Amino acid sequence: MIDGLADAGEVTPEESLGARIREFRLARRISLRALALLAHTSPGFLSQLERGQANASVGTLRKLADGLGITLPDLFTDDDVTRPKVLRREHRPEIHTSNLTSKYLLSQKPLRNLEVYVADFLPGGNSGDAYTHGDVQEMLVVISGSVTLELAGAEYQLNRGDSAEYRTSTLHSVRNTSAEPAEVMWIISPPTLGAP
Template identity: 30%
Template sequence: MAPRSSKTSPAAASSPASAEPPRVGDTLAALRQAQSLSLDALSRKAGVSKSMLSQIERAQANPTVAVVWRLANALGVPLGDLLGAPPPPAEPAITVVPAHATPSLRNPDGACELRILGPIELAGQFEWYALSLKGGGALESQAHEDGTREHLTVFAGTLEVTAGDSTQRLSPGETARYAADRPHVIRNVGKTEASAWLVVLHPV
């Protein structure tokens, strides 16, 4: 039996379908119709001729990136929407952050730890922390922006809160709400470690 040739035929060497340029015609037509735009209207907005738009939608012409960019701007959509970029993955119903992946802040003396429980994208708007203070430890803060308030709920130990000229002592289960647009201090006045939840609300 004669050995098979190792050469690849021209048909087999052709580019796979995935390497073909994206066809934007159907997507363009759907987006245009969803916005109730005629070919004339989109032509004026995008600066692309009506005949070119018609050819693109009927898959008779493949637009350049510059033309796609103009069309995306005119339609107010990301460039990837016209190029057929895959949609971002759906958010899972439940997201779990492992304990070891929860970021934390510590004082140089190690007497205070703030575990950052809130998502980073909410920083500067709505923040919440798990606060741990060793005996005699303190969390001292300068004034935040006007209108900022903090809510401190004690779980264990005894904490003392000072905001401006006012001071209050808190036992487990108690919550203090106070203005944080002035210097403020949370201090563990006991000898054992204290823990609390700290919520910071910034002005909208």
């Protein structure tokens, strides 16, 4: 760097940060204006930030990260977006729900284009009361056993290999009313801030 200017072809820290913010924003299909509103800043400033032409305070970066559903360190990681990632079964992060249900996050953070969970339901296990999270596409796939899926008050019996697709804004819940364990997978795209 000479006189504060980056060498031709060299990416500045500001450009790198801006590119990551833009990458996450586009992956979540959030408009520049919507993200600026969430971060209490202007779309013009956010546009400059994404192009590496402005600096943001830590407070603004925290608001941007919250609006994107990521952590502040996710904006500064050197992880290569295209690098393959392997997650071993024994290293899955568990989301404690109940003694009858074990839920695991399969998508590795930071979440980019999709969010994937699996859950093991013992007989009587459930995902809790019907809930919503955001308004994006969600697919439930039954890997083994059978479960009852409640969607907007209607119930559907799903067996191994069955799937259902719906918006995350639809009230939904899953329960195992059978005498055998069941395993399901949720696939959500783009990622939402709330987990199933």
